[in-house]
Amino acid sequence: MAKQLDELDKKLLTLAQREFPITARPYQKLGEKLGLSAQEVIERIKSLKEAGYVRRLGGIFSSKKLGYISTLAAAKVTEERFYQVADKINQYLGVTHNYRRNHDFNLWFTLIAPTQKSLEEQLAEIEEIEGLEVLRRLPAKRFYKLGVKLNLEQEGQDGDRD
Numbered sequence: 001m002a003k004q005l006d007e008l009d010k011k012l013l014t015l016a017q018r019e020f021p022i023t024a025r026p027y028q029k030l031g032e033k034l035g036l037s038a039q040e041v042i043e044r045i046k047s048l049k050e051a052g053y054v055r056r057l058g059g060i061f062s063s064k065k066l067g068y069i070s071t072l073a074a075a076k077v078t079e080e081r082f083y084q085v086a087d088k089i090n091q092y093l094g095v096t097h098n099y100r101r102n103h104d105f106n107l108w109f110t111l112i113a114p115t116q117k118s119l120e121e122q123l124a125e126i127e128e129i130e131g132l133e134v135l136r137r138l139p140a141k142r143f144y145k146l147g148v149k150l151n152l153e154q155e156g157q158d159g160d161r162d
Contacts (some may be wrong), residue, residue: 001062003051006035012044013053015119016109017149063112064143069119070094070112073126074105074137082107092122105136 005013011034011151021029027045028038048054063070064083077085082100089109090098111126113119127135 003047003053005053006152008036009044009048009053012041013048014150014152016045016057042091060061068112068114069116070140071119071123072110072140073123074107074136074138075107075109075126075132076105076130076134078133079106083131087130092126094119095120105134106159107132151154 012030015030016031019028023029025038027041031038031041033042045054045057051097060078075085086098086100087106089095089107092111094112096109096112100106101108104127111119111122113122123135123137126132
């Protein structure tokens with residue numbers, strides 16, 4: 001049976017989403033708010049990750065504000081090479097998302113790079129991967145960002161949207 005969230009798990013997840021401390025000891029700060037030690041916070045987060053409640057814990061930066069260039073890319077990949085192609089694409093440090101779609105263009109990913117030239121060079125390399133048949137660049141013309149922060153402490157309430 002999957003791990004059930006207890007009230008402390010819900011408080012920890014809600015707090016981590018809404019006000020993760022930017023400090024040298026963030027788990028200690030979270031623990032102080034929850035009556036736990038830093039190690040207990042770390043162990044709970046590990047357990048929640050293993051159970052599938054947490055996929056990733058990390059910062060989200062505005063690549064555009066940092067001066068980076070990005071694009072969404074859609075690829076047609078042969079079925080027999082799909083996972084090998086996805087693994088090779090994931091090796092690029094600037095790949096932030098990579099997912100499968102039920103479509104002719106069955107592999108979609110986002111790529112960021114410090115310059116347009118670097119972005120184009122990486123995309124040209126990716127186009128040469130065996131099994132990748134077509135690659136379409138889909139750079140954003142306008143940016144829309146919707147953030148969702150769930151409140152797990154209150155049953156039935158929607159999350160806040162940024």
